[in-house]
Every structure is written in C-alpha cells, then in structure tokens.
Amino acid sequence: MLHLEHPKTGKGLEINEFWLRDHCRCGECLNTETNQRRLDLFDLPSDVRALQHNWEKRAEEEEQLVVLWSDGHRSIYTSSFIFDSQLEQLISRRSKSTTLTTWNRSIVLQNERHLRFSLPQLVASDEQVKLLIAALVRYGIIFIDDVAPTPTMTELALRRCFPLMKTFFGEMWTFSDRQDHADTAYTQLYLRSHTDNTYFSDAAGLQALHCIEHSGDAAGGENFFVDGLHVVHELKRSYPAAYELLCRVPVPAEYIEQGEHHRHTAPIIRIDPLTGELLQLRLNIYDRAVFDTLPQQQMAEFYASLRQLLQLVRDEQQQWQVKLQPGSIVLFDNWRVLHGRHAYSGRRTMSGAYVQRTDFQSKARTLGIIE
Numbered sequence: 191m192l193h194l195e196h197p198k199t200g201k202g203l204e205i206n207e208f209w210l211r212d213h214c215r216c217g218e219c220l221n222t223e224t225n226q227r228r229l230d231l232f233d234l235p236s237d238v239r240a241l242q243h244n245w246e247k248r249a250e251e252e253e254q255l256v257v258l259w260s261d262g263h264r265s266i267y268t269s270s271f272i273f274d275s276q277l278e279q280l281i282s283r284r285s286k287s288t289t290l291t292t293w294n295r296s297i298v299l300q301n302e303r304h305l306r307f308s309l310p311q312l313v314a315s316d317e318q319v320k321l322l323i324a325a326l327v328r329y330g331i332i333f334i335d336d337v338a339p340t341p342t343m344t345e346l347a348l349r350r351c352f353p354l355m356k357t358f359f360g361e362m363w364t365f366s367d368r369q370d371h372a373d374t375a376y377t378q379l380y381l382r383s384h385t386d387n388t389y390f391s392d393a394a395g396l397q398a399l400h401c402i403e404h405s406g407d408a409a410g411g412e413n414f415f416v417d418g419l420h421v422v423h424e425l426k427r428s429y430p431a432a433y434e435l436l437c438r439v440p441v442p443a444e445y446i447e448q449g450e451h452h453r454h455t456a457p458i459i460r461i462d463p464l465t466g467e468l469l470q471l472r473l474n475i476y477d478r479a480v481f482d483t484l485p486q487q488q489m490a491e492f493y494a495s496l497r498q499l500l501q502l503v504r505d506e507q508q509q510w511q512v513k514l515q516p517g518s519i520v521l522f523d524n525w526r527v528l529h530g531r532h533a534y535s536g537r538r539t540m541s542g543a544y545v546q547r548t549d550f551q552s553k554a555r556t557l558g559i560i561e
C-alpha cells in the first residue's frame with residue numbers, strides 16, 4: 191500500500207499499488223478516445239511497486255502525482271482523479287446525486303402537478319424532456335398528456351424520450367380482452383398490484399400504458415399505482431426480519447406460451463450492494479413458478495414475510511388510483527412502482543411499450559440527472 195496525502199486538504203489515503211498502476215490514464219494504458227483500457231491484467235507484474243512518487247504542480251493546474259514504477263513505466267494522475275475514484279466518494283455521490291421522493295397516495299396527490307407533461311411541449315423542447323426524465327427518476331411515475339389516442343402517436347411520444355425495448359410482445363404492444371398472449375393482462379379481470387417481467391433476466395425498466403379506447407358498456411378498469419420504494423422502506427422499519435428474508439430468498443418466476451419459455455430466479459427485493467438501497471422490487475404473484483428454491487422447513491417463514499409485504503402493498507393509503515383516459519400516457523419505473531387494475535366491462539384497448547432499464551439510466555446519466 192502506498193500512503194498518499196491530499197496536497198491541499200492533507201487527507202490521507204492508503205492506495206493499493208497494483209490498483210494505481212492499473213489506473214494509469216496515459217495513452218499507452220488507456221485509449222483516451224474510446225475510454226477503453228489497452229492493458230490486460232497480465233501485462234503488468236503482479237508485484238508492481240512505486241519506486242518514487244511525488245506531487246507536482248505547474249502554474250494554475252491541479253496538483254499531479256507523478257509515479258515511477260518498478261516496470262519502468264511513468265504515470266501521472268490528478269489529485270481529483272485519485273481521491274474521487276474511491277468507494278467512499280462513490281457512495282456519497284450516489285446518495286447526493288439523486289433526490290428520490292417516496293410517496294403514498296396523499297404525498298403523490300400533493301405532487302401531481304410535477305408529474306404532468308404535454309406532448310407538444312416535449313416535442314418543442316429538450317429541456318422539457320430533461321424535466322420529464324428527472325421527474326421519472328424522482329417519483330418513478332409521470333404522465334404525457336395531449337397525445338392523440340393511437341398506437342402511432344403513443345410510439346412517437348415515447349420515442350421522443352427513450353428507445354423502446356423489444357420483447358416477444360413486440361416493441362409497441364396493444365392489448366384488450368382478446369387473448370393474444372397467455373397473460374391475465376389480456377382479460378377483463380381484476381389485476382392486483384405487481385411489477386412486470388419478473389420472469390425476464392432483465393425486467394423492463396420502464397413501462398408505458400395508454401388507454402386508447404374504452405367504449406361500449408364502459409365501466410371500471412381504473413388503474414392503481416403503489417410506490418414500491420415507499421413500501422419497502424415501511425417493511426424494513428415495521429418487519430425487519432421479513433425484509434431481510436425477502437432480500438435473500440431467490441424466487442423463481444416463469445412465463446410460458448407457445449414458442450416461449452422464460453424463467454428467472456432472484457429475490458423479491460433486490461438491494462444495491464453498494465448503497466443498501468432498493469434496486470428492484472420483483473413482485474408478481476401471478477408469474478411465480480413452482481417454488482422449489484427453498485427447503486420446506488423455511489416455507490412458513492417465507493410465506494409469512496411475503497404476506498407482510500403484500501399487506502403493506504395493498505394498504506389503501508399506499509394505492510394511487512387513476513382512471514387512464516384516452517390522450518394521456520402513464521410512464522412508470524417497473525423496478526420500483528407497482529401497478530394494477532380493476533375489472534372492467536366494455537371494449538378497452540391499451541397501447542403500451544417497455545423501455546430497457548439500461549436505456550432509461552443511460553439517458554438520465556447523459557443528462558446529468560443520475561450518477
């Protein structure tokens with residue numbers, strides 16, 4: 191380990207020498223055009239040592255650490271590169287960079303004006319798109335209004351913000367009570383709060399729904415949304431043992447139809463190992479596969495924990511009920527916000543799409559909204 195002291199603040203830092211050699215930013219070690227590394231791990235001696243190191247400062251520039259290595263290489267690092275590239279800094283940047291507002295029904299109702307965007311304004315202004323994505327990061331749900339109720343205009347509105355995710359449902363999908371897929375969504379039945387795609391190795395990051403038609407003897411069909419982040423915080427506070435168990439036990443989910451068989455197994459609550467915060471809530475009672483990933487002796491505890499989570503999710507205070515109207519798209523974070531629907535009658539057609547989590551985050555990152 192190399193002991194460094196920050197040239198300005200005097201803050202000490204123990205640095206692994208191999209890490210420092212591996213992070214040389216020179217053009218020989220790093221392709222500065224593509225940001226990709228040039229060196230393999232085995233190109234460096236495993237016992238590489240710094241023979242000499244000292245801080246240098248030229249004129250108004252930032253202090254730089256110059257290191258002469260035992261393999262004959264010479265590296266130069268800025269002080270901010272070294273001190274900012276440490277775990278402690280990463281965690282503090284993450285917690286500072288994203289302001290999340292967790293909500294129940296009364297909180298979201300007070301903030302509803304922050305969630306509404308208009309398609310003509312989005313088309314005219316990149317700043318509006320940025321505000322939309324910032325609100326989506328913060329609340330996990332937004333609406334795009336003034337959209338003609340057709341699949342084409344729904345697609346145009348969504349593509350203004352994100353590329354669409356292609357799945358076996360297609361890129362844009364339309365569902366009604368005519369059963370095109372082996373899924374309860376394609377019926378008139380009541381649908382309890384859930385997240386989609388628990389059976390995919392990478393569930394859709396965002397989901398969009400646009401009710402483009404509800405006619406005939408039209409009744410019911412109200413959607414409801416629940417902030418999974420809020421619920422998971424409640425669970426952790428009220429039932430810590432249940433929270434811990436649901437973070438740990440892998441639960442398999444499955445989707446089967448002609449020509450398709452998707453299965454994915456992971457905990458219901460996935461936690462970011464660095465920050466300890468919720469990464470993904472995978473909660474779908476319908477898409478659970480045969481539950482063979484836990485010994486029978488532990489089943490009682492598992493079901494009790496899941497029941498505690500479901501009780502919080504189904505609490506009236508948590509549910510935000512919204513009647514989706516032709517003209518408004520709802521777009522929500524499928525890793526965070528649960529959705530459900532009341533049974534309905536009449537003829538109802540939904541147009542929708544998914545966005546990959548990685549595309550959602552990439553867009554938010556390039557706009558400086560998240561770390």
Ligand SMILES: [Fe+2]
Pocket residue numbers: 375384385386529
């Ligand atoms: Fe769904």
Ligand SMILES: [Zn+2]
Pocket residue numbers: 214215216217218219220263264265
């Ligand atoms: Zn180098």
